[in-house]
Amino acid sequence: MGPSARRRQRHRHASAAVHPRLAPGPADAGARRGLHRRHLRRPGRRLSMTLVADEDTPQTPGPPQPETGRLGIGLVAGTAIVGLILGALLGWLVFGQSSPADDSVEAGFARDMTEHHAQAVEMSLEVLQTTEDEGLRALATDIASTQGNQLGQMEGWIRQWGLPMARPGDRMDWMGEMEHAMHLVEGAPMAGMANPEQMESLRTAEGEAADVLYLQLMTTHHIAGVEMAEAALDGGVDGEVRRLAAAMVNGQESEIELMLGMLEVRGEQSQEQSGLTVGVAEQGEPMDHEDMGHGEDDPADHADDTGHDG
Template sequence: MTDTTLTTPDATDPTDTQSHRPGIGRWLMIGAAAVVTIVLALSLLAATSNNDKESATVPTADSADAGFARDMAVHHQQAVEMAYIVRDRTPDEDVRRLAYDIAQTQANQRGMLLGWLDLWNLPVTSPDGYMTWMQGGHMGHQIKDGSLMPGMATNTELGQLGKLKGRQAEILYLQLMYTHHMGGIDMARACAQQCTVPQEKRLAQGMVEAQRSEMHLMTDLLRQRGSAPR
């Protein structure tokens, strides 16, 4: 999986409906926040590991802790990419705000996950492939056309999103993101059950709760547009 760095020359506030061309603004803060989060994650885990015996043991490369961190970092990266795409395809304030919130949150969490892998001195990719840490593995998911894990959009779907505008772009984005959250929630639930690092378990459970709430919002936004999740 190529870790694509998303650049936005001059991002604007996604809630600004007067101008929605790329610009230097709140959206670039997403990338900066992810970097800051890596530092915070390292500091947090180092500090708590001195007082938390459960945190003192470094996970192995084939553990659920490492597997979740690697896979969810990849999963989150696509969510951020989709947010950047839809930002420039619609002026709708509600969709742009949701996209911004998802991108900011998932960029921050991605930075934390990668920070933990760095702290544990573990590789960011696994030779065994994706989802091997989960009980049940790929859950029947077939890796194809860029969809590496359950919920991930295909390259074809991302290309289609990049060509649509207005309401059509909003509907496809919301549908793709709803499915993306479904896959992410399954992964986060598995970590909450299988992971051993307390901080990571709490992060995973928080993902489940937050993404469930966002799925309800996406359902409402789709209903307002005469559509529904796939």
């Protein structure tokens, strides 16, 4: 084979390497160029050749795209801002153009009940670490979940109203005369709440003793919670605040009856039945079994506010 033939042979090998998927064509270079042009004019072949080149060509990461990154961050920030605006708009739609005043019943109820609920959640989480009773476990789980959600809702209201969490006066001032009819355990921050010694006893108690103490403390806690919610209803709260207060009355009165039954099965009594706390009884008289957990209003009176009974 002469020099010219060897050069043509090498050229054919190089072409086949570049385009391995092309059908063999004439040896003439001009004819091959015409064949390649015909394939490139066909859209299907253009895609096919691109794919072949991708398979044979090592992939290297492209340069960073700063503009795209900044755009993504901007979209995320924009979405967050829109969310804040929508949240503020929702608060305006729910509570109207004017928010409750700092010393209003709505603000007092939300602040005090937030603190009250926080202890109920804490007590429930404590007993969940020790109890082996499935019924009590279900009750404590429900209380922790329900009151935790309500707590977050009330904190959200306070932020939407543009008010501080700190009170302008004393706890429960917003309740007026009803506050004075409620029993405050020495050292407890609010009516119905356990004091530090009682909380420590709950943390260290075990087995049946822990179950009984939880039921006693939570019954007292719920009785005061019902009275606080009824004070809000009597104070003329409207809208979402009224619906939540009514749901608390219905739900917690139902749980009070359940806890009294659990204590009775264990041969125990609530603190109110034992006369250890006065609860919300008038003139310092301990509440009896029939009165416990019920204020002056029947929970059915508030059913229209919630659409359910808690």
